[in-house]
């Protein structure tokens with residue numbers, strides 16, 4: 001009976017969505033109502049944490065990833081506002097990362113996922129994110145027996161940003177709802193970071209210096225990367241930036257000395273006009289110039305790292321063929337090491353042209369982030 005209700009609600013939702021697309025104004029409020037009841041249904045029915053089609057868990061993140069916010073609180077995913085509220089290194093006794101990874105909070109989050117209980121995931125945008133690979137059998141059991149290992153550790157140098165993107169971390173977003181308002185500090189203090197580095201007592205495949213905020217605004221960013229590189233010589237270390245600080249020679253020199261493997265620069269447009277729809281406050285030409293200078297200085301120094309990756313998030317306003325062709329041309333001219341696309345998963349900001357399953361999507365599949 002419950003399953004039938006779900007199908008009916010989904011049908012109603014699709015029906016009103018189509019009518020809305022056809023410009024039928026009456027469908028707007030009805031679509032909202034259908035969406036609401038469909039969501040409530042999905043969240044409340046037993047076993048709702050599993051994808052009804054594939055049976056996959058909605059969120060494999062607590063099995064793969066740990067996020068450390070700039071104030072030292074720990075979360076399971078980057079948009080979760082710390083549902084796992086273990087303070088990393090606040091206590092008098094130093095805590096190893098293994099103690100957290102295998103501790104009560106992470107264990108109970110994994111158990112909830114396996115049981116289909118998503119009650120602790122309210123408000124986390126990662127719930128049922130279509131980009132997730134389903135969890136393998138091995139992953140489902142590995143944290144109960146085998147040697148502990150973190151696939152991806154996200155470290156948030158700061159939750160502050162100098163751009164005003166129309167999303168939760170943009171600075172004109174209601175302050176009370178921004179992640180930065182939930183943090184005890186705005187920049188990760190170096191003594192906290194050093195204690196975090198000392199707490200690493202298990203293998204980590206990939207360490208990402210990003211979460212919310214612009215990482216390169218942290219005045220000690222390069223020193224943080226160097227310390228991490230010394231501690232984890234074989235991990236992949238990466239960061240993601242809006243590129244606004246690359247015009248500063250000191251920042252570029254710091255990056256070249258940082259030991260970073262990869263620098264992801266988010267540039268979602270091929271001109272100032274398409275770029276600034278999302279990256280409000282950014283200057284397209286300056287970002288390109290910064291990338292070019294970094295690449296030239298890296299080459300002159302005979303270095304291979306950091307590899308520079310231009311990431312282009314596809315939105316409805318920047319997905320014309322001409323935009324993509326021009327961005328790829330510019331990337332080639334600058335000499336970035338890789339150019340890739342990313343599909344926006346922000347509500348109302350997904351490119352329809354490049355929806356998974358379309359012919360256009362297939363054309364860029366090999367260039368996806």
Ligand code: SF4
Pocket residue numbers: 059060061062076077078079080083109113120121122124125126127128
């Ligand atoms: S959906 Fe749930 S388990 Fe996944 S990251 Fe968010 S809060 Fe954590």
Ligand code: SF4
Pocket residue numbers: 161162163164165167169170171212213214242279
């Ligand atoms: S540049 Fe990144 S961190 Fe800054 S507001 Fe935009 S999305 Fe948020």
